[in-house]
Amino acid sequence: MNTHRERFLNACKCEPVDRPPIWMMRQAGRSLPEYRKLKEGYLFTELVQNPELAAEVTLQPVRRFGYDAAVIFSDILVVAEAMGQKYELLEAGGVKMDFELNSKADIDRLDPKNVLDHISYTPEAIKLVRKELGDERAIIGFAGSPWTLASFMIEGGSSRENLRSRAMLHDEPKLCYTLLEKITEATIIYLKAQIEAGADVIQLFDSQGGTLAPELFWKMSGLWMQQITDAIGGEVPVIVFARNVHHNWNDVVRTGANVLGIDWSIRLRQVADKIPGDVAVQGNLDPALLIARPESAAAESRRICESMRGRNGFIFNLGHGVPPEATIETIQAVAETVQRFK
Secondary structure, eight states: OOOHHHHHHHHHTTOOOSSOOBOOOSSTTTTSHHHHHHHTTOOHHHHHHOHHHHHHHHHHHHHHHOOSEEEOOOOTTHHHHHHTOOEEEOTTSSEEESSOOOSHHHHHTOOOTTTHHHHTHHHHHHHHHHHHHTTSSEEEEEEEOHHHHHHHHHHTBOOSSOHHHHHHHHHOHHHHHHHHHHHHHHHHHHHHHHHHHTOSEEEEEETTGGGSOGGGHIIIIIHHHHHHHHHHTTSSOEEEEETTOTTOHHHHHHTTOSEEEOOTTSOHHHHHHHSOTTSEEEEEEOGGGGGSOHHHHHHHHHHHHHHTTTOSSEEEEESSOOOTTOOHHHHHHHHHHHHTOO
């Protein structure tokens, strides 16, 4: 196999590879000293909105750990901001939106048509990353799923249970559909621009998919991700990471995703054996292991790789995001374990 990029793309297509390709979830570099140094004097949103800085943050973990793919540095909420609902990351953690969506008038204020006038910085960052990486490594673009983004927008920020947004699904279903339609339209425009800029793969983060009741998952989440996948039209592979949707794997497959991202709360092989053989799986190391001793994380990484032996279409990854407290020694041990696995 000639390049890390080819290895990654072949794994997405369920073609045999000599070892599992590896990359880490978005914001993989936030535990690195070079990231912390760069971040001094900047707000998170300022890093995201500056193509040169976003490209540098994207490249930092690839340079240090030699991953097979680089995930562009951005945030799922840039789409909400581009439609007219700004956000900020709080120092104590979590997200605060400028306002909650409480009515039809609030949703009518949102404009999905001209999102690239506001978030062209992400495609520009992709172009810069491609210029440095060449064809050696894959570039992964991403967006939040429409339901996940809608839940932040309705709640007015971070919420563990999404109680207001889940209630609105029942009280105001047509209003929710209007919001999901707008988010889907904006997301398609945004992702197509990422692909045109050089993204080899697109990932949809449905991190709030598991908050939905099983009978609501398809019409409130899966259906909208399917529309995005259909719009991409096979131009690049699509990864869908839907967290805690273990009762709905058939619906996640229905989205048309080439790869399913699996969280750490279920056995990876168990999911792989349930889904069609031409759908790849990605995962699913417990992120907590990145703050454990290197030998513990390496042992679990080997176990996951061994459990997937013989299954074409496997990408090693975390089961969710990289903790800021992750240690460099442990991340290095995980990367080297997978890179040396045969």
